[in-house]
Amino acid sequence: MKPAPFDYRAPASIDEALPLLVLDSAVLAGGQSLVPLLNLRLARPELVVDINGIAELDYIRAEDGALRIGAMTRQATLERSELVRERWPLLHKAVELVGHPQIRTRGTVGGSVAHADPAAELPVALTVLGARYRLRSPRGDRVLDGADLFRGPLYTAREPNELLVEIEVPEQPDGAGSGFAEHARTHGDFATAGAAAVVAPEGHTAIALLGAGPVPARAEAAERALVDGAEPREAAALAARDVEDEHRRALCAELARRAIEEAMA
Amino acid sequence: MTGRLAGRPLRRREDDRILRGDTRYLDDIDPPGAAHVAFVRSPFAHARIGGVGVPDELDGVTVITAADLEGRARDLPVQGIEGGRVASEGHPVLARDEVRYSGQPVAAVLAESRALAEDAAELVEVDYEPLEPVLAAGDSEVALSEWRRVSGDVDGAFESAAHVVSASHALPRLAPVPMEPRGAIASYDETDDLLTVWVSAQDSHRQLAGLAAVLDRPEESIHVIVPDVGGAFGSKGVVSPETAVVAAAAMATGWTVKWAEDREENFIASYQGRGVEADVELALDGAGTMLALRARIRADLGGYLMPTTAIPGHTTAMLMCGVYDIQAADVEIMGMRTNKVPTGPYRGAGRPEAAYFVERTVDVAARELGIDPLELRRRNLIRDFPYETALGWTYDSGDYVRCLELAEELVKPERHSDDTRVVGTGFGMYVERAGGMFETAVAELLPEGRVLIRSGSSPHGQGHDTTFAQLAADRLGVGIEDVELRFGDSKEVPRGVGTFASRSVAMGGSAVVLAVDALKEKLRELKDPPPGIRASARFESDLVFSSGAYAAVVEIERSTGRLRVLRLVAVDDAGTIVNPLLAEGQVIGGTAQGLGQCLVEEAAYDEEGNPTFASFLGYSLLTAAEMPPVEAAFVESPSPLNPLGAKGIGEGGAIGTPAAVANAVADALGGRRVDPPFTEEKLWRALREAGP
Numbered sequence: 020m021k022p023a024p025f026d027y028r029a030p031a032s033i034d035e036a037l038p039l040l041v042l043d044s045a046v047l048a049g050g051q052s053l054v055p056l057l058n059l060r061l062a063r064p065e066l067v068v069d070i071n072g073i074a075e076l077d078y079i080r081a082e083d084g085a086l087r088i089g090a091m092t093r094q095a096t097l098e099r100s101e102l103v104r105e106r107w108p109l110l111h112k113a114v115e116l117v118g119h120p121q122i123r124t125r126g127t128v129g130g131s132v133a134h135a136d137p138a139a140e141l142p143v144a145l146t147v148l149g150a151r152y153r154l155r156s157p158r159g160d161r162v163l164d165g166a167d168l169f170r171g172p173l174y175t176a177r178e179p180n181e182l183l184v185e186i187e188v189p190e191q192p193d194g195a196g197s198g199f200a201e202h203a204r205t206h207g208d209f210a211t212a213g214a215a216a217v218v219a220p221e222g223h224t225a226i227a228l229l230g231a232g233p234v235p236a237r238a239e240a241a242e243r244a245l246v247d248g249a250e251p252r253e254a255a256a257l258a259a260r261d262v263e264d265e266h267r268r269a270l271c272a273e274l275a276r277r278a279i280e281e282a283m284a
Numbered sequence: 285m286t287g288r289l290a291g292r293p294l295r296r297r298e299d300d301r302i303l304r305g306d307t308r309y310l311d312d313i314d315p316p317g318a319a320h321v322a323f324v325r326s327p328f329a330h331a332r333i334g335g336v337g338v339p340d341e342l343d344g345v346t347v348i349t350a351a352d353l354e355g356r357a358r359d360l361p362v363q364g365i366e367g368g369r370v371a372s373e374g375h376p377v378l379a380r381d382e383v384r385y386s387g388q389p390v391a392a393v394l395a396e397s398r399a400l401a402e403d404a405a406e407l408v409e410v411d412y413e414p415l416e417p418v419l420a421a422g423d424s425e426v427a428l429s430e431w432r433r434v435s436g437d438v439d440g441a442f443e444s445a446a447h448v449v450s451a452s453h454a455l456p457r458l459a460p461v462p463m464e465p466r467g468a469i470a471s472y473d474e475t476d477d478l479l480t481v482w483v484s485a486q487d488s489h490r491q492l493a494g495l496a497a498v499l500d501r502p503e504e505s506i507h508v509i510v511p512d513v514g515g516a517f518g519s520k521g522v523v524s525p526e527t528a529v530v531a532a533a534a535m536a537t538g539w540t541v542k543w544a545e546d547r548e549e550n551f552i553a554s555y556q557g558r559g560v561e562a563d564v565e566l567a568l569d570g571a572g573t574m575l576a577l578r579a580r581i582r583a584d585l586g587g588y589l590m591p592t593t594a595i596p597g598h599t600t601a602m603l604m605c606g607v608y609d610i611q612a613a614d615v616e617i618m619g620m621r622t623n624k625v626p627t628g629p630y631r632g633a634g635r636p637e638a639a640y641f642v643e644r645t646v647d648v649a650a651r652e653l654g655i656d657p658l659e660l661r662r663r664n665l666i667r668d669f670p671y672e673t674a675l676g677w678t679y680d681s682g683d684y685v686r687c688l689e690l691a692e693e694l695v696k697p698e699r700h701s702d703d704t705r706v707v708g709t710g711f712g713m714y715v716e717r718a719g720g721m722f723e724t725a726v727a728e729l730l731p732e733g734r735v736l737i738r739s740g741s742s743p744h745g746q747g748h749d750t751t752f753a754q755l756a757a758d759r760l761g762v763g764i765e766d767v768e769l770r771f772g773d774s775k776e777v778p779r780g781v782g783t784f785a786s787r788s789v790a791m792g793g794s795a796v797v798l799a800v801d802a803l804k805e806k807l808r809e810l811k812d813p814p815p816g817i818r819a820s821a822r823f824e825s826d827l828v829f830s831s832g833a834y835a836a837v838v839e840i841e842r843s844t845g846r847l848r849v850l851r852l853v854a855v856d857d858a859g860t861i862v863n864p865l866l867a868e869g870q871v872i873g874g875t876a877q878g879l880g881q882c883l884v885e886e887a888a889y890d891e892e893g894n895p896t897f898a899s900f901l902g903y904s905l906l907t908a909a910e911m912p913p914v915e916a917a918f919v920e921s922p923s924p925l926n927p928l929g930a931k932g933i934g935e936g937g938a939i940g941t942p943a944a945v946a947n948a949v950a951d952a953l954g955g956r957r958v959d960p961p962f963t964e965e966k967l968w969r970a971l972r973e974a975g976p
Binding site for chain 2: 020024059202205208266
């Protein structure tokens, strides 16, 4: 469980980092996924670019009503943010379920997004909140929404020469409630299934499942049904209808029901 | 136990040092200039080896294969079982022309660091010709161990019985997962012909004996040092193939050689527990009296025999009458060769299997006969001791009725269901072999009236330093701080047996007390005893039999199948208790492992025989968050076989818990069979079959 040999650079700024990002480089943020993959020799980059020293990537602030999270913001910082807890409570509920406190102390918000594990909590919560993702390369910035960023399990639209720099979460509608429910074998273990929901009185509804598909995706049929007056249980069943295995389907439907009911409570 | 110290819930005095990190585990030992080992391990469950190719460009790297150890290392020795046959298929230290499990060591790569050794290990080319793997005991045609005993008129009892109940059960393989993985360091002094081996192990004695056998050297020429050990649960009992390779490599090269395994190696190559299935039949008369028992047990032993691989199965077989007065029994166990890592003793080591098979069958019988499961048990419990079972072991003492009564009283049984959940209660009783053979201790007078005890029994988490000091200080009439204990160094401690089978207090503790008594006797004879005066003792006894009754209340959620253990009661009779706090700690630790087996643990292999559990991604352990409230209580029936009246408490929790939880699950499911682990998917399907 020692990594295969690699070169290592630790740039101090985004500008220093960008030229280092090439085809066989890997970006080291909190290391909670990359380091195990290196140790198992499943990841064999030629160069590891450690962005832990880039202070300008570590911030949480509200700007024009939207929440802006620097990619190197630790999950524990997100968890402790009063701003987030008050105005984007779904993110607080989701981040509390990421691993254990030790993992959240190192793990970063951007790392979780860029790793794109469909069983991860933050990408699902961010999908439900309609987050957008800012990628920077030597050619400039581009901003993608979740549907464009998440391409498959552990696979995003980020080009090798791009760095995820910021996550932007729009202001939520007045009176919006949120819910997050997941199922893991043991406390802090990877979730085997889960669901996130935001429901607002004026007809805004967003629902997504965790671990039910290759990428976190909105359950649009369920959202429409709920807006049209369906019971949470019916909407939840719609959200889970495409899950193949019948037990997993039942599990996802139950978790979606809990998330929706929590959001409506 | 009455004494100033014995019987009191003293906190472990070793914990201060351990919690401060002032410990020295195997990997903390860093001999300068040591060669570090990484093993080339088979990626196939079964294959023929055509050859092992070592690339030329590996500068500064030495590769050792089976051919290099020809004449230097024999296969691991194999222990027999009483009344049975065990094949002579000891584990080769490195694979020769065949590999029989995924993860089997094929070559050892020695380099300046572990990282460089791993880099080089990737470049070693092994020519494998894959063969069809055998992955279930039922599919195997090769028995590595066989044992059968028939006692009493079994056929007659079954013919005349009013009821014959049959039940089948299967327990998956489990990974022991000690917090500290395995490891060894060896160095060889040619001048003195002395081999020194530091090894993370349960004791020095069995490592010494194992190395002497594998290397064909006299024991006096091997010095074994066991440093602090971060848990074992049975998995560090006998010498491992890797430890033997490290020792042989040190002798072959003259270097100091170090192997500190990683978590992945520990998962795939450490011997596992359980992996046993059974068909059990019970004959009862019209009043529910148990007349006879038949059991056909099959164990999935893996590709080779480790020295103790056959022992747990023998223990299971011998305990198949459980806590019941059954006069006739026909029990057979077949240990089958499969293409998986070998099994061996893991906390409980055969006893959880027996308790599970017997207690689940008793609940099936109660359901079929329409008798309350507690009443059926009460009608058949053994009440008079000593009691010789139909299978031939003699239970020394106990109060099974009291254990069961206490468990019932404490658990407050519940049984109900509604739209969202079903709730059930189950009981599981056990009797277990503990102690046996012998153990040793030497007591020595130090200056200022202090006493040093060298114990043949050594700790890897049990708390010897506290319990043994309690016993010695009481006997000597000194403070606990005046007693110092020393363990684990084969040149320091007297030759003993070791730490396993819940034997430390009954055997090691008794030896400590006898050594102290002998020292006192010597001191009485001397007017002015000089420091340095010593007395030694060797204590020997037959097996002692701990027992207990566990009870669990469980809830299963209809919508998901999720199992919650709402509460658990552990009543153990380990004879006289020396330290109730440490005893309770053992019960809770064992219970957590037993619950892990119920809820999440399974060392599963895919259809090609590759382990799917080789990290904590694939193998879960319970956390504190999953632990239900555990109420532990003790019944103390002193053993007549040792001066302390002690038995063993190290394994009761792991033995009683699975049986109790399984019976509670079956109760909640209306008697449906589900084998552990009780995953939400299995329970959800069982509930759907059962209907609302």
